[in-house]
Amino acid sequence: MLEDDILITEELTSEKKNQMYLKLVDSTIGRVFGLGALLSEVSLNGKKPVTIESNLENDEFKKKVQDISQENEDIKERLSKLDGLEKMIAILCPAILSTGVNNHV
Incomplete structure (x- = not known):
């Protein structure tokens, strides 16, 4: 999970954001569906839902x-x-x- 690797209190640098993105892409078996899929995946992996809607x-x-x-x-x-x-x-x-x-x- 993302919380294990990156502390919530840390500032999210571009490198950390890229690491998070790559982990999310890997969890979709290499298929990238765009920002909507990324937000949905963050919602599933995180405890709080994160959606634009x-x-x-x-x-x-x-x-x-x-x-x-x-x-x-x-x-x-x-x-x-x-x-x-x-x-x-x-x-x-x-x-x-x-x-x-x-x-x-």
Whole structure:
């Protein structure tokens, strides 16, 4: 396994990266499938999955959370404005609130 030969705390030099790559290529019986295969092989040999897709999904998730947070802030602001308007109407036109808009007196 890769952890046996290269300590995680060490800096990955080009030579160490090449050694890792060659070990991964050897484990695929000499067939090189490109970066996708390399990432998949790293995922299988390592304890943590390393994929471009998971990073993209993570970024998309963060963006969605930010969007939802912003939408919630916008809703809170609108509700606050509506509460203020309701209080103004209650002060200026108390009869409307006591009888209702559609109820004729």
